[in-house]
Amino acid sequence: MATASLFAALVRGSRPRSLRVSNLRASPIAFPGSPSRSFSSVLPKSDGLSVEEEPADPEDDLRSRVFRLRLPKRSATAALDRWVGEGRTVSASELRQIAKDLRRSQRYKHALEISEWMKTHREAELSDRDYAMRIDLMTKVFGVNAAEDFFQGLPSSAKSCEACTALLHSYAAAKLTEKAEKLFERIKESSLSSSALAYNEMMTLYISVGQLDKIFPIVEELKRRKVTPDLFTYNLWISSYAAILDISVVRNILDEMAREPNSDKHWITYMRLADIYLTAGRLVDSDFSLAETDKKISQQQWITYDFLIILHASLGNSQMLNEIWKSMRSTSQKMTSRNYICIISSYLMLEQLKEAGEVIDEWRKSKAEEFDISDCDRLFEALKKAGLVDTANKFRELMLQKDCGLTSSSCC
Structure with a gap:
């Protein structure tokens, strides 16, 4: 259903390709999975030539340096390492904002490198929302299977409302109805989400696959749970x-x-x-x-x-x-x-x-x-x-x- 595909993409706020086609912290939900592992191995390796060399800017800052890496093959990781190597500091909040701006500009690979750098150097400061963004970026750069593997590798304490909803979003975008339904049931059973986000994702999914008859039961469930x-x-x-x-x-x-x-x-x-x-x-x-x-x-x-x-x-x-x-x-x-x-x-x-x-x-x-x-x-x-x-x-x-x-x- 071509029109429904675009509707599903746009209602989530993403940029459409063509017609052919929550901010709530909660108790973690325990999912079986493998030990947490880094995706540094699949991200492009940095080298000495990965950062574009440009004349010094009197108003030089980290965000400007990263945004000057226009081509995806350029390494944001190398830019970050160089910044810190010059004796400069960077806060977790600044890194989050840069990653957010990159994502908004559809610079997903660079945003994911920022997220990976945060995990390596600021893991103690990571929030539920950081993990959720990581899952979304993993989906966009490497696909839903990579995002799923990353989620399964997280400790149970990190499998929060935001992380689960982000994975649900990935399933819905890929029209993986069965996986989305199973995850949605687990979210409900664990009383993880008291917001409408997960319900909205399922409604969007059903519209995109043309299963409009499943919308009303979702609404009824939302009302029954007083969401x-x-x-x-x-x-x-x-x-x-x-x-x-x-x-x-x-x-x-x-x-x-x-x-x-x-x-x-x-x-x-x-x-x-x-x-x-x-x-x-x-x-x-x-x-x-x-x-x-x-x-x-x-x-x-x-x-x-x-x-x-x-x-x-x-x-x-x-x-x-x-x-x-x-x-x-x-x-x-x-x-x-x-x-x-x-x-x-x-x-x-x-x-x-x-x-x-x-x-x-x-x-x-x-x-x-x-x-x-x-x-x-x-x-x-x-x-x-x-x-x-x-x-x-x-x-x-x-x-x-x-x-x-x-x-x-x-x-x-």
């Missing part, structure tokens, strides 16, 4: 029902969100955007049926990405919003007015009028879907219905700038 759902939990839950066009259930979930005592401004934004989308995208019309869904299943699966856009818009994550929209446009999938309405309304909520205008231009030029001003009229009305009068007026002004005035009777 507090987060915004990602609700988005995954809603997306699973939106994919089969069970809009009445989507509405019920939104109502439940509204009653959630832990809701915040992001939840409110999400509910507003979802309501705008359901109304302006005509998903509330009675002429949609499950029989029709069966005939157009690829288009209905496409709806899940609209809710992913809504999620990141509610979180103010414009970068991920851009990533998702770019990925959707790069496919041969036919874009509909519903998709355009979703991304336009999300950009409007983030007050990114320039980007919203670019989407409008693209929509009008699109050969796949004839531009219909009535769709924009519905969006204008939905924005006002949601209490976003200023946003609605900005949208109207934007349409006028595009020489495409709205025809809604409320436009005056």
Whole structure:
């Protein structure tokens, strides 16, 4: 299921390849495994020529040195050894931040070398989160089997919530359903996790492999154990029902969100955007049926990405919003007015009028879907219905700038 594959990747926050395709400390869980071992043997060895030589920088620091190692074959380990050999010091917190920045820049091999250096020189200072990052980096550089071996080799005291969830994430990304389910059961049996992270990973996995019928039992289990759902939990839950066009259930979930005592401004934004989308995208019309869904299943699966856009818009994550929209446009999938309405309304909520205008231009030029001003009229009305009068007026002004005035009777 191609669209579900991208959804699974993006909801975890990673950069998508193509459509072909918690921060809680807890008691450790005991898993059988071999003694802990270092992965220094599989990381590229450093040599005297591994570090790029550059003129001295008056503002030289370790982070700059590591980031100047642009090619993966360059050794971050050698850069660290050289730094310390010059009599300089480096703290564990500084190393964590450098590794985090490298990971964000997709410099996984260098980030893993930083993690390995920390294990060798700062093992006493390692936290549960350090082990979790190590597992994630092992997966990205060497694959899930290497990450699994590393996890099994950890002492039981290090097999914490973060480490287990990181391995679960690796299993889910690789669509190893059976392994993920077994690990998930062990996590629950040990009462290791009282956060929604592990549940979210399983929901993401089931969406990616098309087993939407398994989403509701996960939600029921979460509620039974009194685990507090987060915004990602609700988005995954809603997306699973939106994919089969069970809009009445989507509405019920939104109502439940509204009653959630832990809701915040992001939840409110999400509910507003979802309501705008359901109304302006005509998903509330009675002429949609499950029989029709069966005939157009690829288009209905496409709806899940609209809710992913809504999620990141509610979180103010414009970068991920851009990533998702770019990925959707790069496919041969036919874009509909519903998709355009979703991304336009999300950009409007983030007050990114320039980007919203670019989407409008693209929509009008699109050969796949004839531009219909009535769709924009519905969006204008939905924005006002949601209490976003200023946003609605900005949208109207934007349409006028595009020489495409709205025809809604409320436009005056």
